[in-house]
Amino acid sequence: MNIAIAGGTGFIGTALTEYFISQSHQVYILTRTPKEKKANVHYVQWLVSGAKPEERLPPLDAFINLAGDSIGTGRWTEQKKARILKSRIKATNTAITLLQQLEHKPSVFVNASAIGIYGHSTTHTFTEDDVAGGENNFLKEVVLQWETEALKANELGIRTVLPRLGLVLDKNEGALPKMLLPYRLFAGGALGSGDQWYSWVHIQDVVRLIDFVIKTNEIEEAINVVSPQPVQMKEMGKTIAAVLKRPHWLPTPAFALKLLLGEMSSLLLQGQRVLPEKALRHGFKFNYSTIDGALHDLLRQDVHSER
Template sequence: MKMVIAGGSGFVGKALSDYFLNKGDEVLVLTRKLPSPSHSSKIKYVQWLTPNSHPNTYLEDADVLINLAGESINSGRWNENRKTRILQSRLDATNELLRIIKQLKKKPKVLVNASAIGYYGTSETETFTEQSSSVGSDFLAETVKKWEALAIKAEELGVRTVLCRLGIVLANNAGALPKMALPYQLFAGGKLGKGNQWVSWIHINDVIRAISFVIQHENIRGPVNFISPQPVTMDQFGKELSKVLHRPHWIPTPEIALKLLLGEMSMLMLEGQKVLPQALLEHDFVFEYSTLDKALNNLFQI
């Protein structure tokens, strides 16, 4: 199959590219900045979202579109300018994909659009599934709500659309885990804030397998929570991390310190939500890493 990945330069995009290439699929990555030519790369890179780019012709006969494009939410303090870029980068990329889809003679079979469990807002007591009516009102929730409302318009163009609501994706060399592990590796790990905030997580391998799963299952559409079936509290996460790394879990970081350091972005660590992958489980998806200890032991090769 011909797989088109927008935002394929991130760690999820790179893992997806490798997965599809190993399966024998054709992989095309849409990117703002073309990488240096490499004779060893089997990936075709196509420039988009620049004034002189014309990606349409390269996307004819695409079977699958995967949209991971958007500015990272955790690479800098959230001032108003940055929040505007975070939202607008997602809307611009999704609008461009919709424009391209409209002009394609042969439409792709499915659009897999990355999203986030931030849609539900935060809670220490509520459990969220795809059927939950609760929608958050904070910045992340509003961003996801606008992003999904745009992406789902691909359905009007005859393209099945899956909204992948990702939680914290665990990988050993990218994403949140290396940053969470560093204090423990320095013997300074401990509880963040109150510690009872929920961490809904998923192993990178299960993200890739679940994306492949929803592509193959034509009866899956709309929001799908990409999350392990066993979320934990932040304190439980830290204790499990300390056990795997053979380091103490002892120096707490108070809420006020994180708020002073990170500002509004501190909500990523101090607030959370307990989310379950109801849609995936109902369609009999089997997680390779359903428990945190198994996931961490794999990622740290212990």
């Protein structure tokens, strides 16, 4: 297959590219700063003045858009929040325009989304049928606008899928390395109350599920990309401690995290319990359903080094 990935040099985009290469697909990475072609990876410039990606792309089988300013770096100042929203809307709008210009349109458009659309709740369990129910917040408003923009691809007759990503676990990227650091320093413990839900997913299951939705024509619009077994923060922390053989004893009060991180602390202090109902209904099998299994896989080198 010929697969275009906008945001292909980022955390999830890099993992997807490696996976698709291993499957002998041709990957076309849309980026502001192209590199020289290597193996099955081609770089195509976009989002800069004068770029004409529509002239550089072959007939595509799938178009994946992951582009957007990171929500997990830097304090959420008003300027940062504006970049988070604007970058997602601009990239998605540009992707839609590019799809309009392509003579041979892909059969599927996969536009990243997030479980933040459900808002925060400690009591409700969310599936793809829910949007209302959780508390309104900044991320919920961002994702609502993001998905609205992406669904314009439906008007082009292109099957559109919105993978609502949860907390993606990877040893070297994303939130997990930050969560591990206190435990490595023997200072790990609950964040805030510890009762907040973390709807997590192993990076390998992220790429496998995105590949699955590309190949499964019956899947359209929202799909939750999370493990079938979300956990509360205190359970995740205790599991990290057990895997690393470190204590789970030093809680971090909510006010300290709010003081340190500002509004971005909501990523750690609040959450939602989300289930992958649509993925399971269509027969997707998670390789890592439990937090214990996922962490043992991701941290197995650490575990072996302790022996």
